[in-house]
Each structure stands twice: as structure tokens, then as C-alpha cells.
Amino acid sequence: MFSELKINKDRLVYIQLKDYIKDMILKGMLRSGEKLPSTREMASMLKISRNSVMYAYEFLQDEGFVYMKKGRGTFVSDVKVDFQEKWSIDWEDKINQYGKLSERLDIIKHEAKWEKGMISFKSIAPDEKLFNVDEFKKAFLNRMSIEGEKVLNYGYAKGYRPLIQYLLKYMESKGVCTKEKDILITNGFTEGFDLILSCLTERGDNILCENPTHNTAIKIMKLHGLNITGVKVEKDGVCLKDLSEELKKNKFKISYFIPSYQNPTGIVMPPENRVKLYNILKSYSVPIIEDGFNEELRYSGTHVSPIAAFSGSGNSIIYIGSFSKVLFPGIRIGWILADEVLINYLESCKRARNIHTSSLDQAIFYDYLNQGNFEKYIKKARRVYKEKYEFTLKCARENIPCEEIFGEGGMHIFIKLRNISSRKLLERCCKRGVIFTPGDVFYVNDEGYDTFRLGFSRVSEEDIKKGIMIIGQEAKKIGGWT
Amino acid sequence: MFSELKINKDRLVYIQLKDYIKDMILKGMLRSGEKLPSTREMASMLKISRNSVMYAYEFLQDEGFVYMKKGRGTFVSDVKVDFQEKWSIDWEDKINQYGKLSERLDIIKHEAKWEKGMISFKSIAPDEKLFNVDEFKKAFLNRMSIEGEKVLNYGYAKGYRPLIQYLLKYMESKGVCTKEKDILITNGFTEGFDLILSCLTERGDNILCENPTHNTAIKIMKLHGLNITGVKVEKDGVCLKDLSEELKKNKFKISYFIPSYQNPTGIVMPPENRVKLYNILKSYSVPIIEDGFNEELRYSGTHVSPIAAFSGSGNSIIYIGSFSKVLFPGIRIGWILADEVLINYLESCKRARNIHTSSLDQAIFYDYLNQGNFEKYIKKARRVYKEKYEFTLKCARENIPCEEIFGEGGMHIFIKLRNISSRKLLERCCKRGVIFTPGDVFYVNDEGYDTFRLGFSRVSEEDIKKGIMIIGQEAKKIGGWT
Incomplete structure (x- = not known):
């Protein structure tokens, strides 16, 4: 029976032996009370080191699968699983509308x-x-030597403090006033947008956005059951005339815009249009969710400030930022900069969803940024x-x-x-x-x-x-x- | 004006100078067309290296804040932000019921x-x-040398493949049949539980659980608007008699249990009770969400299989696993093992929420586990x-x-x-x-x-x-x- 175990090179030998014996026990092929071969016998049978066998037996004992009797050997514990009568559920039938819709709108699948x-x-x-892996490794090792194991334990829902401080400064350097505002670190733009809609909208609410716009944003708006009004995009961004028309016709809970390198059109809304957009929405009291998408990529020409900058000490813009559209998307870090009262609610919502974003990733990212690597x-x-x-x-x-x-x-x-x-x-x-x-x-x-x-x-x-x-x-x- | 800049030691000098000048420009204190001091003048004024000044000017040019005229110097671009009339929103007033409730149920705050x-x-x-930081560092460096920069780019919503494969084997070693099942990697238990309720329940549905139970689970159930029926916990786990009574009285959409070291009571449900629990819920066709919480911590005594093991090739148990209750909570990795049809929907839902869990963290975690460090x-x-x-x-x-x-x-x-x-x-x-x-x-x-x-x-x-x-x-x- 044991000789059937094929040891492969990719996994540790003792773990393979341990798992194999566990499997035999759970399936009842090794019975309660049965004696296992001695470590010497097992080692020679499998042509592996006796140490590996000893290790495997020790872990099996720790996990309660075998017990040792001094001078007599190792015996199987009573842990066989009695499989119960099969109980099958038709899950297709149990999925609700939200689940079905999220699958239907999942373009990766379709x-x-x-x-x-x-x-x-x-x-x-x-x-x-283009990523500089060496700088990334340095940031990791540097942060680990400063923070040590602490960074591997629970962190704060709002985010890793040095990163939040860094990003507040960063937003200020874009001309955004951060007084009475705060930052929540999220798992990228996607989570940020989802959290905001979760806390501010109800099914059936009206939302305004550019048309065309970011597909993931459309998906999330639809999953929240919102009525979406898209305003056409022209050469210099969303058509302001149409925007005013729509605002006259309907009441909107909130609006969503991508002013820089708009996805999918790649258009950059000029500063004067940003100001007009801001003032139009202000006159109808419709708050703005500004997607900072690829703002960092601006190739040439003079700097264009985010809409959030024009609002000065006002609090009507919810800015979602993310370097990860440009750098390290795999580590999923974005942020929301908004009024501190709103951030306080979003933080609780974030905690209820996934406690917090990986502290390790935030810490590495902070270190990487702080060393000037992003520039x-x-x-x-x-x-x-x-x-x-x-x-x-x-x-x-x-x-x-x-x-x-x-x-x-x-x-x-x-x-x-x-x-x-x-x-x-x-x-x-x-x-x-x-x-x-x-x-x-x-x-x-x-x-x-x-x-x-x-x-x-x-x-x-x-x-x-x-x-x-x-x-x-x-x-x-x-x-x-x- | 420039002499007011206080250089501090924690940040790179050129970034401090760059941000300072940006700020001056955005606030209109440096006007469009104005000439900046030469790099030599600036360096001597601030007592910093000329290189730092050159670097700062270069980045300012890249970002469109200044322009250089050959042989004439560096000049300020026209980027002053015209703050618009203040627009204040009372966010307290805009937060919906979900947002308010998530704040009210946030025990960290209250x-x-x-x-x-x-x-x-x-x-x-x-x-x-107790964490072995050296092993963790090794896992990071090893994975980076194998995967390189790839692991820092987008990954799959379902998770990092080697980790999924590892966890499938791991679940098999607990006696769980994984045929026609699949794994979705989540940001810990919290996200897993939230995703499951999102795809399977509607507001007003009935859910069964232990009483008392995990506070975060209660919070999530309440946020989903579920009617919670708690069944009292006794010396050997949930009271099976009461459980049967409740099932007779009401129809339940789903149930949630923590069989090992139950939170908060610390009780381990014995195998025979797990079998009974399974069969009682089976007779009423109420699927089970099994929380594998702290299962790994079992100190002594014979192994106790998860309820998912007793169900054999059946698909009625949704198992949520997480090492992070025991190890590295900061990197937020958990998993759902369930029927592959259900996982397919949960995957789309996960993608709509945050694309995927950090690829880097998953890769490090996989390497750490695969080297036998967890044992x-x-x-x-x-x-x-x-x-x-x-x-x-x-x-x-x-x-x-x-x-x-x-x-x-x-x-x-x-x-x-x-x-x-x-x-x-x-x-x-x-x-x-x-x-x-x-x-x-x-x-x-x-x-x-x-x-x-x-x-x-x-x-x-x-x-x-x-x-x-x-x-x-x-x-x-x-x-x-x-």
C-alpha cells in the first residue's frame, strides 16, 4: 500500500508522506489501532530519508491522526470519516439576481x-x-526591517498610516485642498467605487456619467440597480450642453466622470471645461465622483489639475485615485479622498467587507513611493x-x-x-x-x-x-x- | 519665498523642493511666465545639492508645471488653479441605511x-x-525570482493558480472530496462570507446560526437584511434539539456554523454531532456555510474532520477557510471551497468588487506554505x-x-x-x-x-x-x- 506513493520533486517529501497516510486513514484504508511500519522500514521501502518519515509521523501525531506508544510504535487514531448519504444542491437554481447579473456582466467570461x-x-x-523589480524588492526588505512582523498582523481599516500621510501630501501637490478631508485605502478603484455607491445610493436612483465610460464602472452601477444616464463624449470631453439638458430633466443622486485619458476614449478634459462641469453640477447639487484614472500618465503639455482641485475647501468631490492603473496592478491599492464625515462611513463599510487592504502591500508601496521610485x-x-x-x-x-x-x-x-x-x-x-x-x-x-x-x-x-x-x-x- | 522651505530628513530633497514649487504655482504665488532661480542660485539658497534642484526642475517640467527655454532658464507654466465658489455638502445627510448601519455595527468604533x-x-x-519573518522574506525573494514582475501585474479573479492547487490538496488532506468543487481566493473570511450572502440571499430571508456567534458574521448578516435565528450553544456545540425545532417552525435559506473553537465560546463540536448536524440540515435542505475558523489550532486529541468531509461527494457545504486567523492576518488571504457552479458565480461577484486578491500576497503565501513552513x-x-x-x-x-x-x-x-x-x-x-x-x-x-x-x-x-x-x-x- 505505501509503496504506491509516488514521491514528486516539487513538494517536500515528509509532507507528501504525511498527506498520503492521512488520506489512507480518512478513507478507512488504514484502520483505527493499526500499526504503521517503523520509521526504518518505511524509509527503506520508499527510498527516502528516515528523518522525513520521523517528521511525517510527528506531524501526524500533532494533527491527531496517529498516536505513539513508547517502545511499541506508531498507531492509527480513530478518525475515519463516515461519508454521509449524498446531498446534492442545484446551485444554478439558488443564485439570486445579483449573482446572475454579475456573471452576465463579466466581460472576462463572455x-x-x-x-x-x-x-x-x-x-x-x-x-x-517596465517595473523595476529590484527597487520593489528593496522596498520590501526595507519595510520589513523597519516594521518587522507587525506589518503581517492586522492593520487599520482606513489604511496604513504612513501611506495615508504620503497620499494626502501627494494630493496636495496636485493642488487639492485636504482640510477636513480624509483618505481611505481600498483594493483598487473597483472597490472604491463599489463602496461609495453602497453607502450613497439606493436601487432605482439616477446616476450621471460619460457615454461611453469605464466598463467596470457600468457593471458596478448596474449591480447597484441604478438608472444610468450617459452624456455623450466629444473632442474635449463630456458634452456640457447635453449635461445641462439632462440635469434639467431629471434629479440625480450622484455623477461619475473620468477627466483624464477617459476610458475608453482617451480624451483629456481641458481645465476650463473642468471648471464648467463643476459649476453646472454645483448648480444642481449633484456630487461628483472623480476617477483619477491614468492622470499620472500625462505625457506632455501643461499640468491639468483634477476637478477636486478647483473645489478648493469645498467637499463635494469624491476623488478615487489609483497608481495601479500605471504601476503594480497586482497589489491592488487605490484610495478615496473625500470629506472626513463620508470617509468615516466608508471606513466602516470597508471593515464589514474585508477588514482592510493588505498591510504588507501598503507598506511596500509606501516605501517604494517614499524613496522617489515612482517619479x-x-x-x-x-x-x-x-x-x-x-x-x-x-x-x-x-x-x-x-x-x-x-x-x-x-x-x-x-x-x-x-x-x-x-x-x-x-x-x-x-x-x-x-x-x-x-x-x-x-x-x-x-x-x-x-x-x-x-x-x-x-x-x-x-x-x-x-x-x-x-x-x-x-x-x-x-x-x-x- | 523659497528660503521658507524647511527641508526635512525623512523625504527625498528633490521631491520636497518639487512639491513646494508646485504648491506655490498652484496657489498663484508663482505666476505664469515667472522665471525660477537658476539651479545654482537655488542650491546655494537652500543649502542643498545642485543635482537635487536639477532633478526637481526636470520633474516639474515633466509634470507640466514649468517649461525651459534654452540658455534663458526655467519659467512657470500657466496652471494656477482658480478655486471656485465653495460648495459644501452635508454628507451625514446623504449616507443611506446601509452606510449608517455599517457604522453603527462597527464595534471597533464603539x-x-x-x-x-x-x-x-x-x-x-x-x-x-511567533511569525518567522526570515522564512517569509525567503518566500518573497524566492517567488520574485521565479515569477518576477509578472506577479505585480493583474492576476485572475479566482486566485493565484499554484495557491488554489495547493489548497485543493490541503482540503483533501482534511478528508474533503474536491471533485466537481473549486476554490475562490478571497480577502479573508470576511469577504468570503459577504460574497456568499451577496449571491445567495435576499433581504428578509431567514438564516440559521449559533448563538452566540462571530460578531463580524452577525454584522454581515444584518447588513444583508437577513432575519437571523440563533440556536443556543451548549457544552458540545449547537443544541441539536433546538436546531430541529427551529427548522420545523421556519423555512431557512441557508445556515452558518463554526464547528471548531467556536467564536466566542471556544467549543469544538465532536464528530458525531457534526454528522447529526449535517443530517438534520439535509432533511430540511438548508445548505451549510462552514467556517473553518482556527481549525488548524487544534492542540491535542484525535483529528476532527470538518463537516465538509462528511458530505463526501455531495455539494451542500460551502467551506470558508483562512490561515490568517492563525498566521499573517495582515495579508488578508482566505478561500471558499464549494461546488464549481457556485464558485463560478462567486468569482464574477469577486471581480465586480475588487478584481482579485493581491497576486503578490498570494504568491508569497503559496511559497511559504509549499516550503513546509506552515507545519x-x-x-x-x-x-x-x-x-x-x-x-x-x-x-x-x-x-x-x-x-x-x-x-x-x-x-x-x-x-x-x-x-x-x-x-x-x-x-x-x-x-x-x-x-x-x-x-x-x-x-x-x-x-x-x-x-x-x-x-x-x-x-x-x-x-x-x-x-x-x-x-x-x-x-x-x-x-x-x-
């Missing part, structure tokens, strides 16, 4: 999937090759993405028969075709190994059938050229222009 | 707080001094907590006039006084520098006024002795027994 060898323009995640990184990243952006734009202009190309930088451009279905185009391109995100997923209604987003951050220049050429060829074929 | 010098029996977190740690932890448990029990028996002391190990005991209000006792003890958790927060109704929980994991033996003596003295005074 859109074209990347397969090996494909050129994918779907991602707008940063290229990890160095973003300098490099801006240069690389700027080149890629210009190259992508050039290829798209030369190859894709389109009505308009949107996007002033960031990590993606947005294309409006000439009355060609982007889904039909995707289907054909997919067969030739090229995928992108069809634009309709960014619209709050059924618009955008002839649009799509091209994310270029993780695609090589060679592949950008090749991929866009294929997209162009297929678009021309569909349009009958070849 | 219970007695620890102050320096106090002896606190409130925590049931592990003692971080070594838990051996030490069991020994230390066993000693502390026995010592606490002894002190409590000798000093506190009580009706009953519950708890068979773990990191806490639960005490029922003789008709003395534990809140009154806490108030008095607090004045003498000793705090604990009053038992009423663990009850789903208004019971438990004369109970409290003593967490001893992070208290030294000296303080355990001293603290319990004070509790005993005050209890005797209130009861008039001195």
Missing part, C-alpha cells in the same frame, strides 16, 4: 479570449517589463507609452478606414468605424489571431456598435503594426472598400 | 479602546512575535497557545466568580458570570487599565449581558495573571462578594 500566439489589444494594463518610473513609462501611442496612432491612421480616432495618450485609443460593426470585425480578426475590445461594452445603452478600443501598452511595435494591418484589411473587406 | 499601558483581552489575533509554525504556535490557554483557564478559575467557563483551546475563553453585567464590569476594569469584549456583541438578540470573551493570544503570562486578578476583584465587588 468576450473573445486570448490564446497563445494571438496579438491582443484588449489589455490596458501597464507593461510589467523615476513614471518618467520612463511616459516616454515608452508616448512612443507607443504615437506609433499606434500612425498605424491606425494609415490602415483603418474610420470616421474618427479618439485618444490623446494614455495606454489606448478609441476608434469609430464608418458604419461597420466592430463585433463583426472582431470575429474576422479573431480568426486571423488579432483581438480587441468592441466598443459597445463601454456604452450605457445599446450604442457604439461601430466603435472599438485598442490597448497598446503590452503589445510590441512589431505586433502593433501587424495587428493593425490585419484589422484594417478586414475592415476594408467588410466595407467593400477593397 | 467599544472600549486600547490605550497605552492597558492590558487588553480584546484581540484574538495571533501573536506576531513548522503551527507546531510552535500550538504549543505556545496551549500553555497560554491553560494558564488563562487556571487564572480565571481561581479569580473570577463565574457560572461557567467555555473554551477548549484556541486563542480565547468565554465566561458566563453570575448575573453580573459584563458591561458594568468592563467599565470598572477599564478604569483600572484592563479591557475585554463584552459578550452581548456575539448574540443575535439581546442576550449575553452577563458574558464576556477573554482573548489571550497577545497577552503575556504576567499580564494575564494581573489582568484576570483585576477582573476578578471588580466582579466580586459588583456582586457584593467581598
Whole structure:
């Protein structure tokens, strides 16, 4: 029986032996009271060290699977599991509307999937090759030597204090007044947005946003049962005339905007429009959730302040920030800067959801930022993405028969075709190994059938050229222009 | 103006200068077109290196705050923020019922707080001094050298694959059948429980649990608007007779139990009761959420399988596991093991909430586990907590006039006084520098006024002795027994 155990090289030997014996015991193949082979016998039978066997037996005893009798050996305890009659539940049938809807709106599950060898323009995640892993390791080791094991125990729901202090200063350096405001650290933008809607909205409430807008934001708004009114995006951001019209027509609980490198259009709203937007919403008393998305990536030109800066000591803007759209998305750190009264509620809500964001990640991130690494990184990243952006734009202009190309930088451009279905185009391109995100997923209604987003951050220049050429060829074929 | 900048030692000099100048510009104290001092002048004025000034100017240019004219110097860009008329919102007034309730149920905010010098029996977190930081560092460095920067980019909503594989094996070694089941990695138990209720329950649904039970679970059930029926806990766990009675009376959507070292009573439900519990709930078709809380801490005696093991190839148990109650709570990693159909929905829900749990933390944790470190740690932890448990029990028996002391190990005991209000006792003890958790927060109704929980994991033996003596003295005074 024991000789059937195949030791593999990837796991510790004693753990494999321990788990194997546990399994035999639980299944009743080793019976209560039965004597195990001596450590010497077992070691020679399995051709492993006697130490490994001793270790395995010791842990088995600790966990209550065997007991030792002095001078007599090791015996099996009475722990066999009596499997009860099978009880099957049809879970499909038990899932509520929220669960079903979250699955239905999960584009990762329902859109074209990347397969090996494909050129994918779907991602707008940063290229990890630009990350400086050595600086990250240093930040880890430095923080561990300062904080030690403390950082591995529970932290505060609001976040790791030095990081909060750092981010308050950081927001001030963007011109944002932080008086009577506070910061809550979240697991990225997604959690921040979800927490805000959880605490401020009710099912059936009206919410205003750009159209098209961030797909994850649409998903979250829908999951909260909100009535979404999308205002069209023009060359310099959301159409302010339409915005005023909508505000005249309906009462809105809250609004959501992405002023920089808007997702998916890549448009940067100019300062004067930010001021107008602010004043329009102020006159209707509709608070603003400002998504600081990719603000850090601004390639060139003068600085543009976030809307939160124009509000001065006012408290009507809820700013959601996240470096992780640009750097280390895997560690999931974002923040909400808002009125301290609101943050106090959001903090309790965060605690009820997951206690707090990983203290370790926050501590490493703080150290990394505090050493000035972000400045160095973003300098490099801006240069690389700027080149890629210009190259992508050039290829798209030369190859894709389109009505308009949107996007002033960031990590993606947005294309409006000439009355060609982007889904039909995707289907054909997919067969030739090229995928992108069809634009309709960014619209709050059924618009955008002839649009799509091209994310270029993780695609090589060679592949950008090749991929866009294929997209162009297929678009021309569909349009009958070849 | 520049000479007012006080350089402090904790931050990089060029960042301080950069932020200072940004601030001046944004506030309009440096006007558009104004020339900045040359790098040489600035360096000598502030007594900092010229390199720091050059660096600061360069970043200011990158960020669009200044522009350089060749041979002429550095000039301020037109980026002054025009603060708009103040717009204040009364956020208190905007918070919905969910937000208000989550704040009201946030015991961290409303219970007695620890102050320096106090002896606190409130925590049931592990003692971080037992963590092996060197092994943790090794795991980090090892994983970084294997995975590199990839682990810092986006991962999968379901979790880090090697960790999922490891945990599936781990659950099998507890006797749990994993066929047609799957694992979702969560930010600890809290998120797991919240996700499950989000996908399976509606406001007004009935849920069954032990009474008393885990306070965070009560909070989450209440936030989901569930009608909670608590079944009293006896010496060997939840009262099965009462359980049957409740099931006869009402229809329940789901149930929640903590079979090992139940929080707060510390009771371990014996195997035969687990089987009975399973069969009773089966006969009423009420699925079970099993909280694997502190299962790993079992000090001695034969192994007790989780309820999920008894269900064999059935799919009616949703098991929530978490090492972080015992090890590294700060990195927030837990998991749900359940039917694969259910996990598929929970995965989409998780993605809509926060995309995924930190890839870095999952990767480090996997490496740490895979090197057999958990086995070594838990051996030490069991020994230390066993000693502390026995010592606490002894002190409590000798000093506190009580009706009953519950708890068979773990990191806490639960005490029922003789008709003395534990809140009154806490108030008095607090004045003498000793705090604990009053038992009423663990009850789903208004019971438990004369109970409290003593967490001893992070208290030294000296303080355990001293603290319990004070509790005993005050209890005797209130009861008039001195």
C-alpha cells in the first residue's frame, strides 16, 4: 500500500508522506489501532530519508491522526470519516439576481479570449517589463526591517498610516485642498467605487456619467440597480450642453466622470471645461465622483489639475485615485479622498467587507513611493507609452478606414468605424489571431456598435503594426472598400 | 519665498523642493511666465545639492508645471488653479441605511479602546512575535525570482493558480472530496462570507446560526437584511434539539456554523454531532456555510474532520477557510471551497468588487506554505497557545466568580458570570487599565449581558495573571462578594 506513493520533486517529501497516510486513514484504508511500519522500514521501502518519515509521523501525531506508544510504535487514531448519504444542491437554481447579473456582466467570461500566439489589444494594463523589480524588492526588505512582523498582523481599516500621510501630501501637490478631508485605502478603484455607491445610493436612483465610460464602472452601477444616464463624449470631453439638458430633466443622486485619458476614449478634459462641469453640477447639487484614472500618465503639455482641485475647501468631490492603473496592478491599492464625515462611513463599510487592504502591500508601496521610485518610473513609462501611442496612432491612421480616432495618450485609443460593426470585425480578426475590445461594452445603452478600443501598452511595435494591418484589411473587406 | 522651505530628513530633497514649487504655482504665488532661480542660485539658497534642484526642475517640467527655454532658464507654466465658489455638502445627510448601519455595527468604533499601558483581552489575533519573518522574506525573494514582475501585474479573479492547487490538496488532506468543487481566493473570511450572502440571499430571508456567534458574521448578516435565528450553544456545540425545532417552525435559506473553537465560546463540536448536524440540515435542505475558523489550532486529541468531509461527494457545504486567523492576518488571504457552479458565480461577484486578491500576497503565501513552513509554525504556535490557554483557564478559575467557563483551546475563553453585567464590569476594569469584549456583541438578540470573551493570544503570562486578578476583584465587588 505505501509503496504506491509516488514521491514528486516539487513538494517536500515528509509532507507528501504525511498527506498520503492521512488520506489512507480518512478513507478507512488504514484502520483505527493499526500499526504503521517503523520509521526504518518505511524509509527503506520508499527510498527516502528516515528523518522525513520521523517528521511525517510527528506531524501526524500533532494533527491527531496517529498516536505513539513508547517502545511499541506508531498507531492509527480513530478518525475515519463516515461519508454521509449524498446531498446534492442545484446551485444554478439558488443564485439570486445579483449573482446572475454579475456573471452576465463579466466581460472576462463572455468576450473573445486570448490564446497563445494571438496579438491582443484588449489589455490596458501597464507593461510589467517596465517595473523595476529590484527597487520593489528593496522596498520590501526595507519595510520589513523597519516594521518587522507587525506589518503581517492586522492593520487599520482606513489604511496604513504612513501611506495615508504620503497620499494626502501627494494630493496636495496636485493642488487639492485636504482640510477636513480624509483618505481611505481600498483594493483598487473597483472597490472604491463599489463602496461609495453602497453607502450613497439606493436601487432605482439616477446616476450621471460619460457615454461611453469605464466598463467596470457600468457593471458596478448596474449591480447597484441604478438608472444610468450617459452624456455623450466629444473632442474635449463630456458634452456640457447635453449635461445641462439632462440635469434639467431629471434629479440625480450622484455623477461619475473620468477627466483624464477617459476610458475608453482617451480624451483629456481641458481645465476650463473642468471648471464648467463643476459649476453646472454645483448648480444642481449633484456630487461628483472623480476617477483619477491614468492622470499620472500625462505625457506632455501643461499640468491639468483634477476637478477636486478647483473645489478648493469645498467637499463635494469624491476623488478615487489609483497608481495601479500605471504601476503594480497586482497589489491592488487605490484610495478615496473625500470629506472626513463620508470617509468615516466608508471606513466602516470597508471593515464589514474585508477588514482592510493588505498591510504588507501598503507598506511596500509606501516605501517604494517614499524613496522617489515612482517619479523615476513614471518618467520612463511616459516616454515608452508616448512612443507607443504615437506609433499606434500612425498605424491606425494609415490602415483603418474610420470616421474618427479618439485618444490623446494614455495606454489606448478609441476608434469609430464608418458604419461597420466592430463585433463583426472582431470575429474576422479573431480568426486571423488579432483581438480587441468592441466598443459597445463601454456604452450605457445599446450604442457604439461601430466603435472599438485598442490597448497598446503590452503589445510590441512589431505586433502593433501587424495587428493593425490585419484589422484594417478586414475592415476594408467588410466595407467593400477593397 | 523659497528660503521658507524647511527641508526635512525623512523625504527625498528633490521631491520636497518639487512639491513646494508646485504648491506655490498652484496657489498663484508663482505666476505664469515667472522665471525660477537658476539651479545654482537655488542650491546655494537652500543649502542643498545642485543635482537635487536639477532633478526637481526636470520633474516639474515633466509634470507640466514649468517649461525651459534654452540658455534663458526655467519659467512657470500657466496652471494656477482658480478655486471656485465653495460648495459644501452635508454628507451625514446623504449616507443611506446601509452606510449608517455599517457604522453603527462597527464595534471597533464603539467599544472600549486600547490605550497605552492597558492590558487588553480584546484581540484574538495571533501573536506576531511567533511569525518567522526570515522564512517569509525567503518566500518573497524566492517567488520574485521565479515569477518576477509578472506577479505585480493583474492576476485572475479566482486566485493565484499554484495557491488554489495547493489548497485543493490541503482540503483533501482534511478528508474533503474536491471533485466537481473549486476554490475562490478571497480577502479573508470576511469577504468570503459577504460574497456568499451577496449571491445567495435576499433581504428578509431567514438564516440559521449559533448563538452566540462571530460578531463580524452577525454584522454581515444584518447588513444583508437577513432575519437571523440563533440556536443556543451548549457544552458540545449547537443544541441539536433546538436546531430541529427551529427548522420545523421556519423555512431557512441557508445556515452558518463554526464547528471548531467556536467564536466566542471556544467549543469544538465532536464528530458525531457534526454528522447529526449535517443530517438534520439535509432533511430540511438548508445548505451549510462552514467556517473553518482556527481549525488548524487544534492542540491535542484525535483529528476532527470538518463537516465538509462528511458530505463526501455531495455539494451542500460551502467551506470558508483562512490561515490568517492563525498566521499573517495582515495579508488578508482566505478561500471558499464549494461546488464549481457556485464558485463560478462567486468569482464574477469577486471581480465586480475588487478584481482579485493581491497576486503578490498570494504568491508569497503559496511559497511559504509549499516550503513546509506552515507545519513548522503551527507546531510552535500550538504549543505556545496551549500553555497560554491553560494558564488563562487556571487564572480565571481561581479569580473570577463565574457560572461557567467555555473554551477548549484556541486563542480565547468565554465566561458566563453570575448575573453580573459584563458591561458594568468592563467599565470598572477599564478604569483600572484592563479591557475585554463584552459578550452581548456575539448574540443575535439581546442576550449575553452577563458574558464576556477573554482573548489571550497577545497577552503575556504576567499580564494575564494581573489582568484576570483585576477582573476578578471588580466582579466580586459588583456582586457584593467581598
